[in-house]
Amino acid sequence: DAGVIQSPRHEVTEMGQEVTLRCKPISGHNSLFWYRQTMMRGLELLIYFNNNVPIDDSGMPEDRFSAKMPNASFSTLKIQPSEPRDSAVYFCASSFERLYGYTFGSGTRLTVV
Amino acid sequence: SQKIEQNSEALNIQEGKTATLTCNYTNYSPAYLQWYRQDPGRGPVFLLLIRENEKEKRKERLKVTFDTTLKQSLFHITASQPADSATYLCALEKNSNSGYALNFGKGTSLLVTP
Helix, strand or coil: CCCCEEECCEEEECCCCCEEEEEECCCCCCEEEEEEEECCCEEEEEEEEECCEEEECCCCCCCCEEEEEEECCEEEEEECCCCHHHCEEEEEEEECCHHHCCEECCCEEEEEC | CCEEEECCCCEEEECCCCEEEEEEEECCCCCEEEEEEECCCCCCEEEEEEECCCCEEEECCEEEEEECCCCEEEEEECCCCHHHCEEEEEEEECCHHHCCCEEECCCEEEEEEC
């Protein structure tokens, strides 16, 4: 398996533009997580899906952020409109059993100018 | 509010010595605690999970302890090597309503010098 695949690796966009981040979890993993990492705040959980259903989205900063998981092999995180304070590394992770932990993707580094 | 605290200061040790990293938490009642390693520019990598009733768990040169009375976990790397240099993150399950969604500490950076 190629692991958790995220795209793009880097994204630079202007304030006010829409940004879409993509994630392909490991086949067979039924849980998917989106995190945001900054130096100041560390890793923050944004949203958690189980069997494609959002279970906990309390970490989503505001209405500008939305996430979908239309099927077991694909998820998106959308920011519209983007703001400079959204600049961070966004990670997607998947898991099939807590005892084996999470497998993280390589992340998307987002810069909003 | 829930907090996971790890030493923000980098830990510098000499090759061959034992590195000990600390994770303290408040307002959690965890049944499990996890440790991850993160290298620059990469996503975290799962290392170990320890249950509340295990007290201690070992994997090769790694040893983790879990004291639910002290609300603390210690992470040890014995016979440390320069390749062990990385940031190490402690993680706890958020709450019972969120499945096993994890909250992470900010991590402690370890530098092992030859």
